[in-house]
Amino acid sequence: MSDKMADAMADPLLATRSLRKSFGGIVATDDLSLEVAAGEIHAVIGPNGAGKTTLVNLLSGLIKGDGGDIVFDGRAVSRLRPAARAHRGLARSFQITSIFADFSVLENVALAVQARSGHSFRFWRPTGDDQRLRGPAREVLARVGLADRAEILAGNLAHGEQRQLEIAMALATEPKMLLLDEPMAGMGIEESQRMIALLDELKADYTMLLIEHDMDAVFALADRITVLVYGRSIATGTPADIRANADVRDAYLGTSETG
Amino acid sequence: MDLTFFAEQLLNGVQLGILLFLLAAGLTLVFGIMDLVNLAHGSIYMVGAFIAATLTLWTDSFIIGLLLALPLTLAFGMVLEIVALRTLYARGHMDQVLATFGLILFLNELVRVIWGPAGLAIPLPAFLDGSISLPLGIVYPTYRMFIILIGIAVAVGLYWLVAKTRLGMLIRAGASNRTMVGALGVNVRLLFTAVFGLGAMLAGLGGMLIAPINQAQIGMGEDILILAFVVIVIGGIGSIRGAFIAALLAGVIDTMGRAFLDVALLTFLQANAAETAGPALSSMLIYILMAAILFFRPQGLFPPRGG
Numbered sequence: 377m378s379d380k381m382a383d384a385m386a387d388p389l390l391a392t393r394s395l396r397k398s399f400g401g402i403v404a405t406d407d408l409s410l411e412v413a414a415g416e417i418h419a420v421i422g423p424n425g426a427g428k429t430t431l432v433n434l435l436s437g438l439i440k441g442d443g444g445d446i447v448f449d450g451r452a453v454s455r456l457r458p459a460a461r462a463h464r465g466l467a468r469s470f471q472i473t474s475i476f477a478d479f480s481v482l483e484n485v486a487l488a489v490q491a492r493s494g495h496s497f498r499f500w501r502p503t504g505d506d507q508r509l510r511g512p513a514r515e516v517l518a519r520v521g522l523a524d525r526a527e528i529l530a531g532n533l534a535h536g537e538q539r540q541l542e543i544a545m546a547l548a549t550e551p552k553m554l555l556l557d558e559p560m561a562g563m564g565i566e567e568s569q570r571m572i573a574l575l576d577e578l579k580a581d582y583t584m585l586l587i588e589h590d591m592d593a594v595f596a597l598a599d600r601i602t603v604l605v606y607g608r609s610i611a612t613g614t615p616a617d618i619r620a621n622a623d624v625r626d627a628y629l630g631t632s633e634t635g
Numbered sequence: 636m637d638l639t640f641f642a643e644q645l646l647n648g649v650q651l652g653i654l655l656f657l658l659a660a661g662l663t664l665v666f667g668i669m670d671l672v673n674l675a676h677g678s679i680y681m682v683g684a685f686i687a688a689t690l691t692l693w694t695d696s697f698i699i700g701l702l703l704a705l706p707l708t709l710a711f712g713m714v715l716e717i718v719a720l721r722t723l724y725a726r727g728h729m730d731q732v733l734a735t736f737g738l739i740l741f742l743n744e745l746v747r748v749i750w751g752p753a754g755l756a757i758p759l760p761a762f763l764d765g766s767i768s769l770p771l772g773i774v775y776p777t778y779r780m781f782i783i784l785i786g787i788a789v790a791v792g793l794y795w796l797v798a799k800t801r802l803g804m805l806i807r808a809g810a811s812n813r814t815m816v817g818a819l820g821v822n823v824r825l826l827f828t829a830v831f832g833l834g835a836m837l838a839g840l841g842g843m844l845i846a847p848i849n850q851a852q853i854g855m856g857e858d859i860l861i862l863a864f865v866v867i868v869i870g871g872i873g874s875i876r877g878a879f880i881a882a883l884l885a886g887v888i889d890t891m892g893r894a895f896l897d898v899a900l901l902t903f904l905q906a907n908a909a910e911t912a913g914p915a916l917s918s919m920l921i922y923i924l925m926a927a928i929l930f931f932r933p934q935g936l937f938p939p940r941g942g
Binding site: 380458459463467470474478485487491492506549 | 814
């Protein structure tokens with residue numbers, strides 16, 4: 377085990393302990409204990425129905441677990457609502473593109489900036505020329521490469537750009553960690569390459585939990601990978617470990633590569 | 636046809652439209668953003684009227700009574716949302732209809748217990764009690780003109796709030812994707828309570844404004860609530876602009892129909908047939924309008940985009 381990973385185990389930014397969630401008779405998350413170290417990209421892979429999106433929903437607070445704990449940045453967040461978790465620095469993206477299509481690109485990000493600055497009661501403040509919102513929003517757009525698209529209606533962006541915008545909105549909440557639910561879903565090769573480059577660039581500043589089906593992206597980006605099958609973690613390790621793991625091959629990679 | 640009478644009826648139609656708008660604005664926001672069918676919205680209109688009536692009698696001033704009743708109705712709406720309606724968001728529309736119908740009965744009874752079964756009249760101050768002369772020799776009651784002007788001011792203010800402010804940005808965003816708004820860190824519960832309170836205050840204002848004409852009465856909200864639902868369906872659920880235009884349309888068509896339809900029918904029907912068909916048909920006009928609009932534009936005139 378490398379020094380970096382030893383540190384990670386000592387003081388993870390995000391940890392789940394014995395997390396459980398069932399929907400009716402179906403166990404979506406089964407006694408899951410997972411640790412994400414500060415600064416790493418931790419990918420979670422697994423076949424369809426493995427409970428990957430359920431995990432993101434549990435972590436972000438969209439659904440409540442049946443048992444177990446979630447600790448983020450040293451504090452238990454299991455009982456907090458999504459908005460409160462966002463304020464603690466846990467931002468997420470959605471598997472289905474979630475932008476406000478009838479807002480301009482800049483307004484989308486300004487909304488996220490406003491959400492962060494939250495507790496202001498000066499809600500009647502006009503937004504039109506509010507540099508407190510627009511300044512930070514422009515900076516974030518520049519960071520994801522959408523600076524020249526700021527005034528376009530978000531609904532008119534290309535699919536890949538919309539997903540970049542979602543990343544921008546997540547960044548605008550000034551998170552410590554990003555939960556990314558299939559950021560490359562529905563993308564062409566070129567768009568995926570751009571997203572991989574963007575996430576790789578963001579890695580210096582943000583810890584990420586990455587759910588992704590695109591194995592090229594996962595193996596290019598991840599420091600560590602956890603493999604979920606039927607809600608249960610069957611392996612966690614470096615990309616090299618995971619590639620070499622026989623259980624993973626049987627359960628997942630083998631079928632994925634041949635099928 | 637007498638031009639003065641026509642103009643007077645037109646203004647009456649606009650005034651009814653303004654009243655409908657005050658109800659429909661809150662209804663359409665609550666339905667559009669929280670996906671809540673609130674039948675008790677008309678009861679808030681009633682409660683607003685009673686609060687304003689009592690305060691007017693206490694303070695001896697309709698204007699002061701109105702200004703004090705507005706924040707009280709806002710608070711009433713927010714408490715109602717927190718205590719009773721918040722738990723209904725996750726339920727289906729049928730449950731919401733049943734529960735808010737129960738609220739109508741409860742609030743009617745509550746008003747009966749507090750204020751008694753009789754209506755409460757509000758005396759108008761002298762400066763609102765007379766008539767004013769408009770161009771073309773039209774003489775129109777000052778108070779009805781006052782209602783129209785207040786309604787237009789509210790519409791402009793609401794447009795500004797929704798289109799230009801931070802709260803408005805959250806309201807529009809919440810209407811299209813509330814999960815996402817919550818994920819960004821906005822306290823959606825607080826937002827819903829605020830929006831509900833705002834809608835309640837506007838409905839209450841409607842009740843307060845009509846009380847000097849019709850008295851504050853138990854059950855006053857039920858008839859107009861049906862019309863308000865017609866308005867939000869015509870205007871497009873969730874759209875303030877749609878609610879405004881549809882409310883004016885419904886108010887004018889309803890009033891003009893009642894005033895002139897029997898005369899119009901005389902041109903091709905016999906007198907007694909026209910007199911029977913006129914009132915029957917005129918009370919159906921706005922429902923016919925709704926049916927026609929639903930046929931050609933199922934989303935209403937101004938469906939909110941992206942929702």
